[in-house]
Amino acid sequence: MTLDASASSADTGAPRPRLAFGRHLDWNWLGVVPFFLFAFLFLIGPVLYLVVGAFQNAQGQFTFANILELGSPNMVASFSLTIRLSLLSAAMGAIAGLLLGQAVILGGLPPWVRNAFTTFSGVASNFAGVPLAFAFIATLGRLGLVTVLLRDLFGINLYASGFNLFSFFGVSLVYLYFQLPLMFLIIAPALDGLKQEWREAAEILGASRSQYWQMIGLPVLLPTILGCFLLLFANAFGTLATVYALMGSGFDVVPIVLFQQIRGNVLYNPNLGYALALGMVVIMGVSNTLYLILRKRAERWQK
Amino acid sequence: MKKRFPLVAILTALFAASFFIVPLIATFYFSLKMVRGELGFAAYASVFGSAAFLQTISYSTVASLIAIVIGAVIIVPTAYWVRLKVPHLRPVVEFISLLPLIVPPVVLVFGYIRLFGSSSWLPLTTTATGTDILLVIGYVVLSMPYMFRAVDNGMAAIDIATLTEAAESLGASRLRTIALVIFPNVRAAIISGAFLTFSISLGEFVLASLLNRPAFGPYLVQLGQDRAYEPAALAIMAFGFTWACMALMQLFATRKPGQRWLPRLTKPAAQRTTP
Numbered sequence: 231m232t233l234d235a236s237a238s239s240a241d242t243g244a245p246r247p248r249l250a251f252g253r254h255l256d257w258n259w260l261g262v263v264p265f266f267l268f269a270f271l272f273l274i275g276p277v278l279y280l281v282v283g284a285f286q287n288a289q290g291q292f293t294f295a296n297i298l299e300l301g302s303p304n305m306v307a308s309f310s311l312t313i314r315l316s317l318l319s320a321a322m323g324a325i326a327g328l329l330l331g332q333a334v335i336l337g338g339l340p341p342w343v344r345n346a347f348t349t350f351s352g353v354a355s356n357f358a359g360v361p362l363a364f365a366f367i368a369t370l371g372r373l374g375l376v377t378v379l380l381r382d383l384f385g386i387n388l389y390a391s392g393f394n395l396f397s398f399f400g401v402s403l404v405y406l407y408f409q410l411p412l413m414f415l416i417i418a419p420a421l422d423g424l425k426q427e428w429r430e431a432a433e434i435l436g437a438s439r440s441q442y443w444q445m446i447g448l449p450v451l452l453p454t455i456l457g458c459f460l461l462l463f464a465n466a467f468g469t470l471a472t473v474y475a476l477m478g479s480g481f482d483v484v485p486i487v488l489f490q491q492i493r494g495n496v497l498y499n500p501n502l503g504y505a506l507a508l509g510m511v512v513i514m515g516v517s518n519t520l521y522l523i524l525r526k527r528a529e530r531w532q533k
Numbered sequence: 534m535k536k537r538f539p540l541v542a543i544l545t546a547l548f549a550a551s552f553f554i555v556p557l558i559a560t561f562y563f564s565l566k567m568v569r570g571e572l573g574f575a576a577y578a579s580v581f582g583s584a585a586f587l588q589t590i591s592y593s594t595v596a597s598l599i600a601i602v603i604g605a606v607i608i609v610p611t612a613y614w615v616r617l618k619v620p621h622l623r624p625v626v627e628f629i630s631l632l633p634l635i636v637p638p639v640v641l642v643f644g645y646i647r648l649f650g651s652s653s654w655l656p657l658t659t660t661a662t663g664t665d666i667l668l669v670i671g672y673v674v675l676s677m678p679y680m681f682r683a684v685d686n687g688m689a690a691i692d693i694a695t696l697t698e699a700a701e702s703l704g705a706s707r708l709r710t711i712a713l714v715i716f717p718n719v720r721a722a723i724i725s726g727a728f729l730t731f732s733i734s735l736g737e738f739v740l741a742s743l744l745n746r747p748a749f750g751p752y753l754v755q756l757g758q759d760r761a762y763e764p765a766a767l768a769i770m771a772f773g774f775t776w777a778c779m780a781l782m783q784l785f786a787t788r789k790p791g792q793r794w795l796p797r798l799t800k801p802a803a804q805r806t807t808p
Contacts, residue, residue, distance in 0.1 A: 261614035262622060268607055269629045272670050273677075276644025277636055283647070330549045337542025347546070350553060353772070353779045356729075359736055360753040361771035364764040365556045368563035373761075375559035407556065410549070468637035471738040475754050485639050492643050492743050500647075507640040515635045 277511065283504035296505035304482070309509065312467060312483040315398060319405035320462035324455060326406065327413025334414075335421045348418070351411030358408045363475035366404045370395045401473055401481075409462050416461065420454040420528060457524030464517040468510070484510055557772060564765035576766040585752060593741070593749035596665070597734040600672035601727040604680045607673070609723065612684045613715050616693055630681035633674050638739040642671060646743065664744050671740045676730035683729070683786065687722020688715075725785035732778035736771060 287293045334344045369376050372389060380386040394400055424447060432442045470485035479490055484506065491503045567575040580586050615626050645667055649657040657663035693715065700710040738750030757764045
């Protein structure tokens with residue numbers, strides 16, 4: 231689809247009256263053909279195949295049945311679980327990242343603190359997947375070091391008091407380990423963009439610290455915060471390896487349901503799997519697109 | 534709003550730092566306790582002594598390295614061509630290169646299995662080699678956003694139009710220009726993107742597991758189900774590995790503007806003029 235559009239636009243762009251080099255210009259679009267071919271074969275094609283399959287039945291006829299079946303109770307439960315988990319972990323990540331950014335960047339701490347956090351965040355935001363789950367099991371699992379220390383030294387029994395790493399809240403706590411650094415990294419430019427003059431002007435006009443944040447800081451940051459929140463949401467929504475290593479195959483978030491479906495066809499209907507994939511791509515696509523729009527909007531303060 | 538002692542800021546930073554560091558310390562300590570009653574590196578020895586570990590990690594290393602090479606061969610000429618000749622295609626290329634961030638790996642591999650399955654015109658999944666190829670291609674796709682950004686940033690820092698004109702006026706062909714002038718000039722950027730690719734694909738689980746490849750990610754998950762201390766040791770090593778990759782990525786990403794391209798720009802040109 232995109233291939234045709236781009237190729238035709240190159241065609242229409244080429245034969246403009248640049249007569250002397252006309253022959254040469256004609257072939258310029260050829261240089262990007264390998265890229266488009268690769269992308270079409272191994273990225274757009276496979277996804278399109280699933281999207282088309284989502285609107286077909288097993289015999290290849292057009293139908294909305296698969297999409298409608300996404301409304302069945304266990305599908306709704308699965309999407310609802312994933313969305314709630316992603317919302318919670320994105321909210322935790324966004325708030326914690328904002329607080330950390332505010333403290334480290336604007337809080338009057340020495341610059342090396344910020345550098346240390348930036349470096350660490352670059353690593354931690356990429357430290358997802360199976361090893362992250364292992365680290366938290368060794369820390370807060372039933373026999374994890376912190377669990378045992380709290381029990382033996384302070385007499386606090388985490389698991390008796392209702393905490394469980396292998397639960398909804400536990401998973402979002404694990405996600406926080408990569409969400410918080412990601413938020414810190416992407417909110418930092420916006421915090422740098424809060425101009426000193428605004429703060430001084432507010433100060434001269436007699437504003438208190440909290441008034442400054444309520445009336446100037448947060449409103450200016452709001453599009454950025456919302457955008458980052460959506461990015462974190464999408465980040466959590468697509469996470470599979472971490473939650474799979476932590477919870478096994480029984481925790482019905484959408485990626486795991488799809489994973490199980492591909493492995494063993496547990497839904498007994500591949501076309502429902504296509505619809506599930508379509509649902510994931512739509513949710514990821516919408517939140518990422520909104521993130522980009524909000525980022526564009528926020529950038530006008532940084533000029 | 535006078536300057537005051539940043540107590541709240543210090544407490545916040547300390548709290549965040551402990552959230553980051555405590556799991557690492559705990560995991561490290563846990564990994565040392567394999568032998569009851571003493572601390573030691575038995576878990577690490579057990580990991581390195583395992584044949585499955587060595588097999589899977591070498592498989593994944595090779596797959597990641599091939600993915601990096603293919604990625605560079607596709608992305609570098611494309612980014613170069615887009616900047617030089619077809620800037621009006623830039624939004625499309627940029628959009629496509631960002632698509633893998635929207636398409637989750639599990640969806641991508643689902644598409645692969647269906648589109649390149651046994652009844653397909655290109656039945657890659659029916660042979661082991663075909664599936665290996667598909668896995669590598671999947672890693673190329675997953676790393677495309679990072680690779681493209683790294684290479685494109687690298688190209689922004691050098692004057693590719695002038696370099697190309699210079700190469701052309703000295704009689705270099707297109708391919709020669711890309712291979713001998715552009716590639717070396719964005720080498721640091723490619724390596725920077727390569728380390729990120731490496732850190733993504735070495736322990737990758739979803740593609741490898743669903744394509745049923747003997748890669749490191751599925752081995753990790755299996756180990757997590759069977760053992761207690763080895764996973765902790767591997768988590769610590771994985772963190773160290775990610776750290777090393779990110780540090781090297783940073784090093785190469787920030788290297789070019791200051792140190793690299795001034796001497797590089799003059800030297801090859803001087804060599805060229807001699808024959």
